[in-house]
Amino acid sequence: MNVASAPSEFRRLRIVTTIGLAFLALIQTPLSITRAGLGATMSERYWGALAIGLVVLIGIGAGYHLLTKVVQRTADHQLVARYVSDNLSVVAAAAKLVGYVLVVVLAVGFAVTSFVHLLNLETASVPVIQSIVILVLAVPSFAGWQPRSRTLFFAMVPAALAIVAVLVAGLFLELVDGIDSAGHAAGGIAVTSTNAGVSWPLGEAALGACLPAALIGLMTERSFGEATTRRIEVRALLKVLIPTLLLITATIYLVQIATLSPTTRLSPILVMAEMFLGGVAAAVAGIAFCAGGLAIGLAAYSQVNLLLRSLATDGILPRQMAAADARAPRRFVVSIIAVLCAGAAYFAETSLGVSTSLVLILFACFVMTMAALVARGRKVRRDSTVLAERNGAKASIRWGLLLGVMALVIILISAVVQPGHTLIAVLVLAVPSVVLLAQRRGRGKIGKTLAASDLTEGRTLPTRVHAIVLVERLDRPTLQAITYARATRPSTLTGLVVDVDPATTEALSRDWTEAEMPVELRILGTPRGAARRPVIEHVRSLRAGSPRDIVIIYAPRVVSSSAAWQRFFVRHSTPALLSELKLEPGVIVAEVPYQLEDVEEQ
Template identity: 25%
Template sequence: MSPAVATDSREPGADSPIAKRLLLGDPLTSAKLDDQLLPKRMALPIFASDALSSVAYAPQELLMILLTGGMAFLAFSPFVALAVVVLLIVVVVSYRQLIKAYPSGGGDYEVASKNLGEVPGVVVAAALLVDYVLTVAVSVASGVDNIISAIPGLNPFRVGLAVGFVILIVVVNLRGVREASLLFAIPTYVFIASVVIMVVVGLARTALGDPPIASSAEFGVEGESLAQAAVILLVLRAFSSGCSALTGVEAVANGVPAFRRPKVGNAQMTLTMMGLIAIVMFAGLTTLALISGVHYAENPCNLIGFDCDNPQPSLMAQVASATFGMGSIPFYVIQAATACVLLLAANTAFNGFPLLGSVLARDGYAPKALNTRGDRLVYSNGMIILGVVAVAVLVVYQANLTTLIQLYIIGVFVSFSLGQIGMVRHWRRSLRNLKALSPEAAQAPSAISERRSSRTGLAINSLGATLTVFVLLIVTVTKFTHGAYLVFIAIPILATLMIGVNRYYRDVEHEIEPDDQTHFGSEGDVAIVLVGRLQKPVIKAIDYALAARHDQTFAVHIAVSAEESEKLQQQWSEHSIPVPLTIVESPYRTFASPVAQFIKQWRQEHGSSVVTVYLPQYIVGHWWESLLHNRRARRIANQLMLIHGVSITVVPWLLDSTELIYGRRSRPLPGQERSGLPAGQPAHHHHDRATRPAGPPDKSVAEPPQS
């Protein structure tokens, strides 16, 4: 007969605090994990919101950097934008190969670890974790920037708004992937549609001879006089800022496990759709900005004629007002959609960071808590950590987009570069393995198909590795002195910490793994009940110890006062407690050390017995009650657990206030008074206080007295 399996039949969330249930919803069972998987139409707003939203600030940053050299430098913008588009195409195609080869969700981390070694893999992981934090900070700061562009009066509340939005996004994500996708889908698709419509309308107006004119087109720009080398450096810096449009591409590769089956096909299709939409929007916005004459300066006071006491409208706001008119309904729709999608772009990080954290925890490079799913089947610990760190970054940098973006994209291009180099090695190893096949096996259709696929992948990822390494060098050179050096400090520190965590887990596993030196069957089994005063909790602990039928059971009192010791001995005799009492003097008023010394002496006299120490402990219902009790039992337990061969049994005693844990105090139940229970006292509570008969006699004590 097969054993019966117990099933938890409680209502969902029955044990959850009401506030938690209201915020996050009822807990989900593990059986509903498949229901949380995403179809392509829902995966796009979840994983692509970062890449799509970056087109709202990438053209702005590109033009802003070029304008630092003067109006003439805008002539370089079409070529810089074209270079960004080409790079985006190459990266998207390269990541399609990565998804196919490594669909487990490890992304660049898994590729680098398996093909380049431990250190490159950990560096990639550290770079991605840093980039996810900055994705949240930059996306939220940019979203708040667009809100302030529409409502300038909110400028003094910039930091507070940013922090509030991060908290809101954390709560939404903690409710579960599926609920988050439903909430984020509408703003993302509205943003895509509104920007595409704006680009089409703006280009149509231009073709009809009525091009849109931006509000800043009339402002001149105080440019800097630059040497030829500085001109090249400025163009490269503009290119590196424009490359922020590529952020988020890697999120799909890291989120493959969240897709519905077929996971690889759906992830590749979502990545392709994201790339095409991002290219159209980036190219269209850059074109409209140039047509309408948008002038966006790093320092607004460099705009001749602009009142720099006012916040500078974002590029998106200027293009929208030029195309549809300031204050028009389409203008506010675009600003609202842009702000929403920029805020929701942080959601990409709230999916990528916890998934990567769970992979790192599984591999032993991060705390195991990151691999634990919460009530709503999401990796809630990772989400909370990401939210806390992102809030700290926003507060430190005062949610300033121009400052934050200088720290951005370094991490993502570190992971791009090492991931693509790892893929090159992967395909080369695959081709070597195919060459080692016998002539007959090499001519099999499957081998021919695999060889063709490996050669294609090698060509694509070789190009991707070349371009991403080149861009990483450019980004490093152009952004290093503008704050990016902090990222180069953070990544090695984080990587070193992860390797340290891995070594710790490795040492612990080595320490606790079973071997031939492990023996079973200790000699002797002793129970010690620690007694302060003779009270009901102590009697309950003695009852438990007797029921466990140890070889020997006795009570130990640590004497810090002669009067209390004498009183306890007298009460012990009066109540005929069926366990011998031992008094241990403590001249220095300590408790754990005398007990430890007593155990040591006992073992010297009677052999290496297994010792179980029973500790009575109050359980309270109000938070403030814990301040009124000295919690001595917990402190003693923590110290005694350091002694080999000693186990601790905490015997709880529920005070009346613990009824709050179960709700309002119950009224007497039918038959309760006839059963001898006090009125108003729940049956389970009385049972907790009841002392059972001692049962079979303990081997070390006399037969308990009969009543």
């Protein structure tokens, strides 16, 4: 699928991404809660964390539902820019971008751990394989195309069916005979526990349970290219969220019954697949999980590409990046993102830190959005005289404050129970924010410098126009450039050649005379073999007597759009002479393209 797709394909791609995010929450949430469930009262922590996660999910969903009603056509960063601060809007946009980046890391980590478990490889190879896969998945986005949404969807379906089969089998066994957990308490790939020194494991488990609520922030905005409003009604997401919550609850219940080890980095679903259905079924589920994780990673990469175009449209990135054919700058950004993803995956100890960072970053974006909603409500109450608008603004202020404080409390809890992961999240968000702010500030300074303070300045016509055609040989491109230059009716027109090779210069002079060219050919000497300096000094001499004169340099350029081997031989960078001439005051450089195909047809 090419980047420039129809709005219907963008919509399907966004729906598939939403399904992938829900699938990721279904896989990662039980794992995060399990990792925090050390010690006694494990059951109380599991269900307490689930209850906290459900309350936070309802609150975050209510916040985005309110935003859909109040500012349906405005994205989060746009709302922050309009009512709070332009700089904070850049941070909010960076949070969404980092959110998709961390989704890629989580999805690929899930696929790789399933693959490693499937082949019984060394666990030390997980970071290396994960980094390589992240770089490979970035190739389609770098090349400017993506797999179709239908392909990604069908890659996720077997994994979803495998999860349902494992949970149904586990619940059936528990209902009929009960589950024998002997020998399975330490299933999965064991890692060193990160809970040492944590005084409140319930708080850490609650952070893991907040992942579905955090991912709502990525689900409720439409992709670039959809000819509709920017926000999606939360009620439309219930078709995905409700089954996800039910499956998470069933997973936690079976994890508690089977007493799985909290020191595993492997998905509890995969461990229970081997417990309930045997090794062959576990292998099939592992293959399905690998395909599903890779599909989620590809979908997240596609949303990164679309988000870059959206941010360029909103002015946070250079606006030329919004064009469908502006692939080169987006390739550069995607390559940097892929490298950073690979580095984060390599140095991340487990997926728990990545999940916690994702929750914190998206909750920070939600806090800024709620602050903007409160500021908007206060402005409406200050300016509006319509009673209905004032009452609606009052309600938005109340709910914005309440929900913003709730998200802020989650961030503070993380700072207490997971200070290391909180610091990593701050650094991960700070890096792209600083980069975006720096380039935005630089573009702003350039814009202020170029702003026209006096509209009459620079409108005086030049006294004369001197045209110069750079000549190497009298061929078709040169003849075309001379013809085009004559058509502009300049004050003076000369052909200019530098006498680097006397024999070549003599042949050119002879051909010029035989062709009876109506243009003077001026030959410049080459002091000490210089090829550029004589031309630059000649151009300066034309303007020395009259600074209001301008000089137009016509440079023939052969181009080709046909066979690749032809493009290889005719494509070249801008000559250094033209680059230097562009820096001269009062000089215009015009490259005259000549299509190689025209010669072949003749």
